[in-house]
Amino acid sequence: MTSYDALLLVSFGGPEGPGDVIPFLENVTRGRNVPRERLAEVGEHYMLFGGVSPINGFCRDLRAAVAADLAAHGPELPVYWGNRNWDPYLADAVRRMRDDGVRRAAAFVTSAYSGYSACDQYLEDIARAREQVPGAPEIDKLPVYWDRPGFLDPIADGVRAALAGLPDDLRGDAPLAFTAHSVPLAQPGRETYAAELAAASARVAERAAPGRPWELVYQSRSGPPAQPWLEPDIGEHLEKLAAAGHRAAVVVPIGFVSDHMEVRYDLDVEAAALAGRLGLTLARAATPGADPRFAALPRTLLAEITGDAR
Known part of the structure; x- marks a missing residue:
C-alpha cells in the first residue's frame, strides 16, 4: 500500500x-x-x-x-x-x-x-x-x-441538457460533434490520445443519446499550415453538416475537463459564428467543471x- x-x-x-x-x-x-x-x-x-x-x-x-x-x-x-x-x-x-x-x-x-x-x-x-x-x-x-464515470457522466448530462435546449423541430435532426484539442500527427502518443477520445465519445453518446449520429472532430490547431495535425477540423465538420442538410448540431468538448479559452472562444465565439453563417443552430454541452x-x-x-x- x-x-x-x-x-x-x-x-x-x-x-x-x-x-x-x-x-x-x-x-x-x-x-x-x-x-x-x-x-x-x-x-x-x-x-x-x-x-x-x-x-x-x-x-x-x-x-x-x-x-x-x-x-x-x-x-x-x-x-x-x-x-x-x-x-x-x-x-x-x-x-x-x-x-x-x-x-x-x-x-x-x-x-x-x-x-x-x-x-x-x-x-x-x-x-x-x-x-x-x-x-x-x-x-x-x-x-x-477518460473512461471513469466521474468524468463521463457529467458530460453526458451536459449533452442531454444541450439537446433539451434545442427547439423541438430541430432536436431530432441534431447530430453530436465531439471536439478535442488537435495535436500534430508526429507528436508521441498521438494514436493513444485519439483512440481514448474516440472511446470516451462513444461512451458518452451511448449514455446520453443512443442511436444519435456522432463524430469526433478537432479544434484549436496551431503551427505551420504544412504540418499535419489530427483532423477533421470542427469548422470543416460544421460545413459538411450544413451541406448535408442538417439544421442543428450539439458540440461536446470531450477533450476538456473545464471551460478553457479554447472552449469559450474557439467554440462559443468562432464555431458559433460559422454555424450562424451556415444556418446551423448550435448548442454546446457543458464541461464537467467542479x-x-x-x-x-x-x-x-x-x-x-x-x-x-x-
Missing part, C-alpha cells in the same frame, strides 16, 4: 487580467519561436473576455470541491494547486508542500487523457518543479481517467492505487 500526505492539483494555468495575457502566452510558447504578432492575435481572444481565462476560477472551485469530498469521505489530505504556465506555479506549490512537511503527494492533473501534451508534458513539468526545490516531496501522478462526481475522482483514483476502498 502506498500512502500519501497531500494531493496536488496540477493544471495548465491562464491569465487573470489584461496585463497577464502576453506574458502568459510567452510562457506557453517558450522555445517554439512563435511570432510576436501571432501572440498578439491570440491575445485578442482573451481580451474579448476581459483578459481573464476561465481556467483558474475553475481550479479554485475544483480545489474546494475536492477538499470537501476528501474531508467528507477520507482520506483527509491537504489539497495544493500548481499550474504549468501561470501563477500559482508548480514550483511554488511544491515549495509550499515541502515547507509544510509533505513527504509524498499524489498529483491529479486536469487532463483526462494519455499522450504527450495531455499527460507526459505534465510529468515533465512536475519533475522540473521538483528539481527547483531542494528537499521536494515525491509526487506521483494519478492515472488518466461537478461533485468529477471532484470525487481524485478520491476514487487514490483508493485504487493505495488499496484503500473507503
Whole structure:
C-alpha cells in the first residue's frame, strides 16, 4: 500500500487580467519561436473576455470541491494547486508542500487523457518543479481517467441538457460533434490520445443519446499550415453538416475537463459564428467543471492505487 500526505492539483494555468495575457502566452510558447504578432492575435481572444481565462476560477472551485469530498469521505489530505504556465506555479506549490512537511503527494492533473501534451508534458513539468526545490516531496501522478464515470457522466448530462435546449423541430435532426484539442500527427502518443477520445465519445453518446449520429472532430490547431495535425477540423465538420442538410448540431468538448479559452472562444465565439453563417443552430454541452462526481475522482483514483476502498 502506498500512502500519501497531500494531493496536488496540477493544471495548465491562464491569465487573470489584461496585463497577464502576453506574458502568459510567452510562457506557453517558450522555445517554439512563435511570432510576436501571432501572440498578439491570440491575445485578442482573451481580451474579448476581459483578459481573464476561465481556467483558474475553475481550479479554485475544483480545489474546494475536492477538499470537501476528501474531508467528507477520507482520506483527509491537504489539497495544493500548481499550474504549468501561470501563477500559482508548480514550483511554488511544491515549495509550499515541502515547507509544510509533505513527504509524498499524489498529483491529479486536469487532463483526462494519455499522450504527450495531455499527460507526459505534465510529468515533465512536475519533475522540473521538483528539481527547483531542494528537499521536494515525491509526487506521483494519478492515472488518466477518460473512461471513469466521474468524468463521463457529467458530460453526458451536459449533452442531454444541450439537446433539451434545442427547439423541438430541430432536436431530432441534431447530430453530436465531439471536439478535442488537435495535436500534430508526429507528436508521441498521438494514436493513444485519439483512440481514448474516440472511446470516451462513444461512451458518452451511448449514455446520453443512443442511436444519435456522432463524430469526433478537432479544434484549436496551431503551427505551420504544412504540418499535419489530427483532423477533421470542427469548422470543416460544421460545413459538411450544413451541406448535408442538417439544421442543428450539439458540440461536446470531450477533450476538456473545464471551460478553457479554447472552449469559450474557439467554440462559443468562432464555431458559433460559422454555424450562424451556415444556418446551423448550435448548442454546446457543458464541461464537467467542479461537478461533485468529477471532484470525487481524485478520491476514487487514490483508493485504487493505495488499496484503500473507503
